[in-house]
Amino acid sequence: MVTPRPTILVVEDEASIAETVLYALETEGFAPLWKTTGADALAVLKAQPVALVVLDVGLPDMSGFDVCREMLRHHAIPVIFLTARSEEVDRIVGLELGADDYLTKPFSPRELTARVRAVLRRSAGGQSPPAAAAAGWQHDAARCRISFHGRSLDLTRNEYRLLGALLAQPGRVFSRDQLMAAAWADPGAALDRTVDAHIKSVRAKLRAAAPDADPIVTHRGLGYSLREVP
Helix, strand or coil: CCCCCCEEEEECCCHHHHHHHHHHHHHCCCEEEEECCHHHHHHHHHHCCCCEEEEECECCCCEHHHHHHHHHHHCCCCEEEEECCCCHHHHHHHHHHCCCEEEECCCCHHHHHHHHHHHHHHHHHCCCCCCCCCCCEEEEHHHCEEEECCEECCCCHHHHHHHHHHHHCCCCCECHHHHHHHHCCCHHHCCHHHHHHHHHHHHHHHHHHCCCCCCEEEECCCEEEECCCC
């Protein structure tokens, strides 16, 4: 049985760059699909499964950051940003939105395909094992869904990975570095404030599901843990 090639959605409005990326991906055994606008990219994600998105920040119809935010609301899908800018603030915004990696133009097509492979390997192997249902938790690892007190949580991919790591070992204190390794394809690219921002977002979603619950514990100077319930 022939294994289907992973579909890589390339969202880039500059034809010369897109053609180079498409050729490199095709040569490396991927099935690239090219779109030039954010709206078209979101339409593709509604219509078919995609393994990874290579997303330009500067699109003609909307910001790549807005596209990323919208796609990760509905799809647990890896994202690699492309940008003509290298300012740290752009990099931080992209990572805090949930992107897995970030490349500044001009870049080597070989480097891009290497990063695509690395992100896909991390995504395939980064799922936390399901924890036993306890204290109102349900973890469906096959569907990448976590429920709390009967409510399914609308988590981004990195939020899911962070919470999955905590849920797998209640009571264990995870450092920020350990959580970066659990949730990001390239943990070296993430920052302490990125982890804190994702924890804050997860806590807000948990409060929406159960206002009186506070299951994530902050250990100052150490990291975070999931509260143990006897």
